[in-house]
Amino acid sequence: RKEVEQDPGPFNVPEGATVAFNCTYSNSASQSFFWYRQDCRKEPKLLMSVYSSGNEDGRFTAQLNRASQYISLLIRDSKLSDSATYLCVVNPYSGNTPLVFGKGTRLSVIA
Amino acid sequence: NAGVTQTPKFRVLKTGQSMTLLCAQDMNHEYMYWYRQDPGMGLRLIHYSVGEGTTAKGEVPDGYNVSRLKKQNFLLGLESAAPSQTSVYFCASSYGGVQPQHFGDGTRLSIL
Numbered sequence: 575r576k577e578v579e580q581d582p583g584p585f586n587v588p589e590g591a592t593v594a595f596n597c598t599y600s601n602s603a604s605q606s607f608f609w610y611r612q613d614c615r616k617e618p619k620l621l622m623s624v625y626s627s628g629n630e631d632g633r634f635t636a637q638l639n640r641a642s643q644y645i646s647l648l649i650r651d652s653k654l655s656d657s658a659t660y661l662c663v664v665n666p667y668s669g670n671t672p673l674v675f676g677k678g679t680r681l682s683v684i685a
Numbered sequence: 686n687a688g689v690t691q692t693p694k695f696r697v698l699k700t701g702q703s704m705t706l707l708c709a710q711d712m713n714h715e716y717m718y719w720y721r722q723d724p725g726m727g728l729r730l731i732h733y734s735v736g737e738g739t740t741a742k743g744e745v746p747d748g749y750n751v752s753r754l755k756k757q758n759f760l761l762g763l764e765s766a767a768p769s770q771t772s773v774y775f776c777a778s779s780y781g782g783v784q785p786q787h788f789g790d791g792t793r794l795s796i797l
Contacts, residue, residue, distance in 0.1 A: 606783040617775055617788035618728070661727075665783045670735055672718060672743070672782060677727030 576600065577666045580676040588684055591652050595679045597662030598644045609636055609647050610661040612678065618661055621647075652683045687711055691776050691789035698766045698796045706761040706792050708776030716779045717759035718743075718786060719751060721772040728775065734759055735782070766796045 580597045587593045599607075607624035622629065624636040624645050635648040645664075649656055662676035689710045698704060708717065718733040720743075730743030734753040748770060750762045759778075763770060773793050777786040 608785050615773075617790050619788070620785045623785065663785075670782045672716075672730060672733050673779075673786060675728045 577674045578662055578664050578676040580662050580679045582677060583680040584682050585679065586682045586684055587652055589652055589654060592648065592650045593652055593681065594646055594648045595660055596644050596646050597676055599664045599666070600643070601666045602640070602643060604664050604666060606665040606673065607638055607645050608663040608673070610663055610675070612659045612661055618675070621660070654683050654685060657681055657683045689776055689778055689787050689789035691792050693792060694790070695793045696795070698794065700767060700796060702766050703762070703764050704766065706774055708759045708761070708789060709757055710778040710787075711757065712778060712787065713756070714778035714780055715756070716782060717753065718777045719749070719759065719761045720775045720777065721745065722775060723772050731761065768796050770794065771796045
């Protein structure tokens with residue numbers, strides 16, 4: 575099983591729709607989880623951290639399911655500007671081991 | 686506050702030439718990283734450093750060397766460039782291994 579797995583998409587959704595992505599991780603001892611956003615030909619940017627109790631930032635909600643070893647990202651009221659690739663990021667092992675980035679899920683929001 | 690700065694932004698090399706990519710961060714981060722990203726693919730870790738004077742291999746280290754002589758700088762070297770090294774290179778830094786990474790805006794490298 576790969577350390578971090580994501581559905582590559584693309585997810586094509588109309589403006590105003592709600593869309594959710596899941597990401598599975600292999601190491602049950604993982605402690606840090608993040609979602610990043612990457613626009614075409616740009617650098618990845620931190621979107622939000624994922625906390626055990628789940629967390630929300632405006633239209634974005636992140637959740638962690640330790641029992642099933644996945645994290646999720648929910649986007650409500652999608653905007654055209656949400657079109658991007660969303661990267662799931664997990665620390666797979668000890669604290670000194672770099673974070674592992676998923677290959678990303680591509681989202682296209684259509685007018 | 687510049688964050689993570691990469692130089693150069695673009696470069697074209699001929700096969701066999703050498704060059705060094707520079708990454709500088711002003712956030713006092715301990716950890717620094719070099720990634721490459723090819724079209725339609727995810728980030729692949731080349732080398733990383735957990736502090737000044739340290740380096741470690743990542744997923745795809747062959748053909749690259751790195752140095753971290755100063756805490757704020759992390760250099761990536763290509764001794765003999767090959768067409769397979771044509772890519773976008775991203776540098777990143779973080780406080781620690783489990784903290785989020787902050788990225789530079791990339792170096793687009795073409796090797797002919």
